[in-house]
Amino acid sequence: MSKRIERKQSIIQAAIEVFGEKNFANSTISEIAEKANVAEGTIYQYFKNKEDLFFSIPLEKSMEFSRELELHLQGIRGASNKISKFIWYYLHFFTKNPGYGRTLLLEMRVSKNFVKTTAYKSFRPVTDGILEIIKEGQREGVVRGDVSIYIVRQLILGVLEHMVTRWLLSEERYDLLEHCDEVNKLIMDGMGMKADLNQLR
Amino acid sequence: MSKRIERKQSIIQAAIEVFGEKNFANSTISEIAEKANVAEGTIYQYFKNKEDLFFSIPLEKSMEFSRELELHLQGIRGASNKISKFIWYYLHFFTKNPGYGRTLLLEMRVSKNFVKTTAYKSFRPVTDGILEIIKEGQREGVVRGDVSIYIVRQLILGVLEHMVTRWLLSEERYDLLEHCDEVNKLIMDGMGMKADLNQLR
Amino acid sequence: MSKRIERKQSIIQAAIEVFGEKNFANSTISEIAEKANVAEGTIYQYFKNKEDLFFSIPLEKSMEFSRELELHLQGIRGASNKISKFIWYYLHFFTKNPGYGRTLLLEMRVSKNFVKTTAYKSFRPVTDGILEIIKEGQREGVVRGDVSIYIVRQLILGVLEHMVTRWLLSEERYDLLEHCDEVNKLIMDGMGMKADLNQLR
Amino acid sequence: MSKRIERKQSIIQAAIEVFGEKNFANSTISEIAEKANVAEGTIYQYFKNKEDLFFSIPLEKSMEFSRELELHLQGIRGASNKISKFIWYYLHFFTKNPGYGRTLLLEMRVSKNFVKTTAYKSFRPVTDGILEIIKEGQREGVVRGDVSIYIVRQLILGVLEHMVTRWLLSEERYDLLEHCDEVNKLIMDGMGMKADLNQLR
DNA sequence: CATGAATGAGGTTTCATTCAT
DNA sequence: AATGAATGAAACCTCATTCAT
Numbered sequence: 145m146s147k148r149i150e151r152k153q154s155i156i157q158a159a160i161e162v163f164g165e166k167n168f169a170n171s172t173i174s175e176i177a178e179k180a181n182v183a184e185g186t187i188y189q190y191f192k193n194k195e196d197l198f199f200s201i202p203l204e205k206s207m208e209f210s211r212e213l214e215l216h217l218q219g220i221r222g223a224s225n226k227i228s229k230f231i232w233y234y235l236h237f238f239t240k241n242p243g244y245g246r247t248l249l250l251e252m253r254v255s256k257n258f259v260k261t262t263a264y265k266s267f268r269p270v271t272d273g274i275l276e277i278i279k280e281g282q283r284e285g286v287v288r289g290d291v292s293i294y295i296v297r298q299l300i301l302g303v304l305e306h307m308v309t310r311w312l313l314s315e316e317r318y319d320l321l322e323h324c325d326e327v328n329k330l331i332m333d334g335m336g337m338k339a340d341l342n343q344l345r
Numbered sequence: 346m347s348k349r350i351e352r353k354q355s356i357i358q359a360a361i362e363v364f365g366e367k368n369f370a371n372s373t374i375s376e377i378a379e380k381a382n383v384a385e386g387t388i389y390q391y392f393k394n395k396e397d398l399f400f401s402i403p404l405e406k407s408m409e410f411s412r413e414l415e416l417h418l419q420g421i422r423g424a425s426n427k428i429s430k431f432i433w434y435y436l437h438f439f440t441k442n443p444g445y446g447r448t449l450l451l452e453m454r455v456s457k458n459f460v461k462t463t464a465y466k467s468f469r470p471v472t473d474g475i476l477e478i479i480k481e482g483q484r485e486g487v488v489r490g491d492v493s494i495y496i497v498r499q500l501i502l503g504v505l506e507h508m509v510t511r512w513l514l515s516e517e518r519y520d521l522l523e524h525c526d527e528v529n530k531l532i533m534d535g536m537g538m539k540a541d542l543n544q545l546r
Numbered sequence: 547m548s549k550r551i552e553r554k555q556s557i558i559q560a561a562i563e564v565f566g567e568k569n570f571a572n573s574t575i576s577e578i579a580e581k582a583n584v585a586e587g588t589i590y591q592y593f594k595n596k597e598d599l600f601f602s603i604p605l606e607k608s609m610e611f612s613r614e615l616e617l618h619l620q621g622i623r624g625a626s627n628k629i630s631k632f633i634w635y636y637l638h639f640f641t642k643n644p645g646y647g648r649t650l651l652l653e654m655r656v657s658k659n660f661v662k663t664t665a666y667k668s669f670r671p672v673t674d675g676i677l678e679i680i681k682e683g684q685r686e687g688v689v690r691g692d693v694s695i696y697i698v699r700q701l702i703l704g705v706l707e708h709m710v711t712r713w714l715l716s717e718e719r720y721d722l723l724e725h726c727d728e729v730n731k732l733i734m735d736g737m738g739m740k741a742d743l744n745q746l747r
Numbered sequence: 748m749s750k751r752i753e754r755k756q757s758i759i760q761a762a763i764e765v766f767g768e769k770n771f772a773n774s775t776i777s778e779i780a781e782k783a784n785v786a787e788g789t790i791y792q793y794f795k796n797k798e799d800l801f802f803s804i805p806l807e808k809s810m811e812f813s814r815e816l817e818l819h820l821q822g823i824r825g826a827s828n829k830i831s832k833f834i835w836y837y838l839h840f841f842t843k844n845p846g847y848g849r850t851l852l853l854e855m856r857v858s859k860n861f862v863k864t865t866a867y868k869s870f871r872p873v874t875d876g877i878l879e880i881i882k883e884g885q886r887e888g889v890v891r892g893d894v895s896i897y898i899v900r901q902l903i904l905g906v907l908e909h910m911v912t913r914w915l916l917s918e919e920r921y922d923l924l925e926h927c928d929e930v931n932k933l934i935m936d937g938m939g940m941k942a943d944l945n946q947l948r
Numbered sequence: 949c950a951t952g953a954a955t956g957a958g959g960t961t962t963c964a965t966t967c968a969t
Numbered sequence: 970a971a972t973g974a975a976t977g978a979a980a981c982c983t984c985a986t987t988c989a990t
Contacts, residue, residue, distance in 0.1 A: 148949095169370040172983090172984065172985085173984075173985060173986085174984075174985095177952095182950080182951090183950060183951045183952055184951085184952065184985090184986090185950070185951055185952060185953095185986085185987080185988085186949085186950055186951070186952095188985095188986070188987080189949070189950075193985075193986075194984095194985065194986090249455075250455040251455070253510075253514075254450075254451040254452070254455055254510070254514070255368075255451075256514065256516075258514075259514055259515075288534075290530075291527050291530060291531065292527065295524060295527045295528070295531065296531075298504075298507065298508065298511070299504060299531050299535075301507070302503055302504045302506075302507030302508065303499075303500060303503045303504065303507075305503075305507060306499060306502070306503030306504075306506060306507060307499070307503070309454075309455070310499070313454075313455070313457065313460060315457075323496065326492055326493070326496050327496070329491075329492065330492065330496065330497075330500050330535045331535070333489075333534050333535050334500075334531045334532070334534050334535035335531075335534075348974090349974085352974090352975095373958090373959065373960090374959075374960065374961085375959080375960095383975075383976090384975060384976045384977055385960085385961085385976085385977070386961085386962080386963080386975070386976055386977060386978095387974080387975055387976070387977095389960090389961065389962080390974070390975075394960080394961075395959095395960070395961090549953090550953080553953090553954095569858075571772040574979090574980065574981085575980075575981065575982085576980075576981090584954075584955090585954065585955045585956055586955085586956070586981085586982085587954070587955055587956060587957095587982085587983080587984080588953080588954055588955070588956095590981095590982065590983080591953065591954075595981080595982075596980095596981070596982090651857075652857040652858075653857070655912075655916075656852075656853040656854070656857055656912070656916070658916065658918075661916060692932075693929055693932065693933065694929070697926065697929050697930075697933065698933075700906075700909065700910070700913070701906060701933050701937075703909070704905055704906045704908075704909030704910070705901075705902060705905045705906065705909075707905075707909060708901060708904070708905030708906075708908060708909060709901065709905065711856075711857070712901070715856075715857070715859070715861075715862055716862075717859075725898065728894050728895065728898050729898070731893075731894060732894065732898065732899075732902050732937045733937070735891075735936050735937050735939060736902075736933045736934070736936050736937035751970090775962090775963065775964085776963075776964060776965085777963075777964095780973095785971080785972090786971060786972045786973055787964090787965085787972085787973065788965085788966080788967085788971070788972055788973060788974095789970085789971055789972070789973095791964090791965070791966080792970070792971075796964075796965075797963095797964065797965090
């Protein structure tokens, strides 16, 4: 029944909160259980172990990310505008989900086991999507063709990850979206785009 | 006298190796002690505790990085060439020191306490140096002036960190320096440099 | 339900035995656990830490002391007889509980932290009771009025504590109750009581 | 040479200070060494081990106690006056040596090994002396003859020890000698002395 | 299915003592 | 004789996981 799903959700939600505050090692099952209003043992009915619970977080969140991203990209035309929108959305998303940001960027992204996980694969729709936009840009002639599309993607994600990571480590004391335009410019230029002309808005 | 320094070095060296393989929580003092050929208690004569030993690693390594970087920049003229060389050296350094790379980029860079450490401050010479080169580039007119120099630096370090991080997480299965030229181009363009003309070599 | 209380009791009982033989520092949690037939970790489900377990001993035993003392004082009339009975009971109690005696008199009574403990407060019923008897004796005119009742109480408890302490340190090689009558006389005289006339039995 | 004796003295002095603040378990050889301005290893040239050093403290101090006590008793006539003087001196001594008081009364007196020590025997001169005074009192007819002289001595030492112990545990917040007269009275009466008539001063 | 008490392995750290210099 | 660096044993405590109810 849906009781089971509901309960699983509340455990994941509690896990997001707890792992978002402390790191993996310092988070305890008992605190998650308490926050989820279930007994410790119950968690082991839904998740194999602590790590399994940990990695089920991005599974959940990456779907949320994809779903909403798609909505935001609706109706936008031209690779350049799409990239700009993606950059904005990326920064916007982590502004709204700093706890998940800490978990994903400061912990998981950095763990050896993560790459082997199904959770890791759940990012494929997003990363594939970006690749498509880049190709579209090359077809439109607004993205340079002399560099591998994978490297171009690495440029985009690298800069964004770095920005969010720095912001998280600074304890979110400033507005992440403030630098959105500048980043946009840099990335655009790196990609060989004529950012100014195609700029969104 | 030098016996003491020698012993401290061998402990740090062992720590670099062990912390490079496992993460902080999973590394044990006893393994470090064994690798350094000292008793566990001896470590506590040189370091206050496990964390103190951990953070003494970048203190050590960042000096090595600075020292050698300086040699490599000797005699190079022009901001563009200097940046190119820096990019190459950065990738080269972590190719040679993957264990330290894991410790620094996958663990420390991401730990809240790290920023408060003296170890963190030991990177200042390098990051300050980059800023100087960027300014030099602006004076030469090869670096764009419409973006803050701090953002430009973030572009460079962000991309490099991201590349090395991905490489480390892939378990170093490919040659990091392979993509040196491409990265160079991207960063150059991002910075507004005429990379082709000033390209090193 | 009662399983939990039972288990807590068996841990305290084991603690009384172990702390009674060795001192606090030399007693180990593992020995207590073994004696109580529980795992070491279980102890930490019932007590915050080693010290908490230690101080829970007098909490337990002082209630036993009070409860039985009350029974023994039932039906006894006159302050002098009550004091005599108290003296006897005090010596009797520690004759039966030498391990607890060692813990209480040779360790706790002498520890700075103990005074701040709730355990310390658990003696109040007994010490308050003695004060009442002394006042009663002053009203009856059998206890001197020229000395503070607190000093009189210190006389009684001081002599008794000293006796039991010496006995414990001699490794209980003689009969503590043997000297009961003599002590009685001394205390009575110190208090200004006509011990001979009112003597119990 | 006297250099050796001097050095031993400074170690004992440092030990008195350190053991007087912390208890045996919490005092460290390294702190004592530092306070004595010697290396840790040096202590082991003068004392077999930590316990040996610990027990050498009363050896030192009990001689000081005896020596000065004898001076104070010089010229005093009558057992009653001598006892009174002893009571005063006892309280006076620990007022001047609270650190040693803590070590002796809160720690050693309570340790099983202490009784087996030579240090313990060093109190004999004092305790024997008291016995002599009590006998003298019985000959003079001012001390009751119906109670063992050992019990009488226990009365005296018991009350005094108890007083000093309570004072030490209260962190010496009041004047120990304040209650000297009252204690005197109690003990005198307990001993069957006519305290009022023979009172010192 | 839910519970939560019980488990016990395992690591950090301290510090008395030794011993080569 | 003095040093003080090195030693290593030993113990508390935490917490993920299990399992009987």
